[in-house]
Amino acid sequence: GQNIDQPTEMTATEGAIVQINCTYQTSGFNGLFWYQQHAGEAPTFLSYNVLDGLEEKGRFSSFLSRSKGYSYLLLKELQMKDSASYLCAVKDSNYQLIWGAGTKLIIKP
Amino acid sequence: GAVVSQHPSRVICKSGTSVKIECRSLDFQATTMFWYRQFPKQSLMLMATSNEGSKATYEQGVEKDKFLINHASLTLSTLTVTSAHPEDSSFYICSATFGGGGNSPLHFGNGTRLTVT
Numbered sequence A: 001g002q003n004i005d006q007p008t009e010m011t012a013t014e015g016a017i018v019q020i021n022c023t024y025q026t027s028g029f030n031g032l033f034w035y036q037q038h039a040g041e042a043p044t045f046l047s048y049n050v051l052d053g054l055e056e057k058g059r060f061s062s063f064l065s066r067s068k069g070y071s072y073l074l075l076k077e078l079q080m081k082d083s084a085s086y087l088c089a090v091k092d093s094n095y096q097l098i099w100g101a102g103t104k105l106i107i108k109p
Numbered sequence B: 001g002a003v004v005s006q007h008p009s010r011v012i013c014k015s016g017t018s019v020k021i022e023c024r025s026l027d028f029q030a031t032t033m034f035w036y037r038q039f040p041k042q043s044l045m046l047m048a049t050s051n052e053g054s055k056a057t058y059e060q061g062v063e064k065d066k067f068l069i070n071h072a073s074l075t076l077s078t079l080t081v082t083s084a085h086p087e088d089s090s091f092y093i094c095s096a097t098f099g100g101g102g103n104s105p106l107h108f109g110n111g112t113r114l115t116v117t
Helices: none
Strands: A003-005 A009-013 A018-025 A032-037 A044-049 A053-057 A060-065 A070-075 A084-091 A097-099 A103-108 B004-007 B010-013 B019-025 B032-038 B045-051 B067-073 B076-081 B090-097 B112-116
Touching: A003 A084, A009 A018, A018 A032, A018 A084, A018 A103, A032 A060, A032 A070, A044 A053, A044 A060, A044 A070, A070 A084, B004 B090, B010 B019, B019 B032, B019 B090, B019 B112, B032 B067, B032 B076, B045 B067, B076 B090
Parallel strands: A009 A103, B010 B112
Antiparallel strands: A003 A018, A018 A070, A032 A044, A032 A084, A053 A060, A060 A070, A084 A097, A084 A103, B004 B019, B019 B076, B032 B045, B032 B090, B067 B076, B090 B112
16 A cells, blocks of 8 residues: 655754654655644645655755655744644656655754 | 645534535645544544545545545545534645645645534
């Protein structure tokens, strides 16, 4: 079956750096997405990776290794507003999005 | 760009009534729209996929006669929860994309919090 794993919850300190990992096993691969979802709100798009390597976008970076079925989202200079759930999603061979359960990130002052 | 509007944001209804949720793509033509449901502290659950002008494709376990989806135009899709029951209370989110290719992200509406009493 298809599966995406990410930690359920992580805690970090304001101003620090945190890395949220995502591993996947899917039938085919057509890209990996990271979304941010604040409580009670809809997800918002953060990043897209389809080739191996690091994509940097401001304080957020996303890394992909297709051979390892692995990605991470790196958040730098954490701010209190970064407290949210971060969802990893993979498009399979049929371009269907497979969603992870999300990682709840708690930022402490 | 790529704005998706969902309405209403919150609705409370009595058991047995029907509720319609609208999803509009405001600045692009959505070839495909998706309807998700999310229970507290759980991930998104895809309910159905709809393409403009054709019947929706429902995920296993989702009753098509209970959750009616209409995608009449490239900018509008509606989800009607018929004969709602308390167990239908959830957060419903629509999303849209204008391409099926790998790098086409989903753009989400703001969601509808449905409470059935």
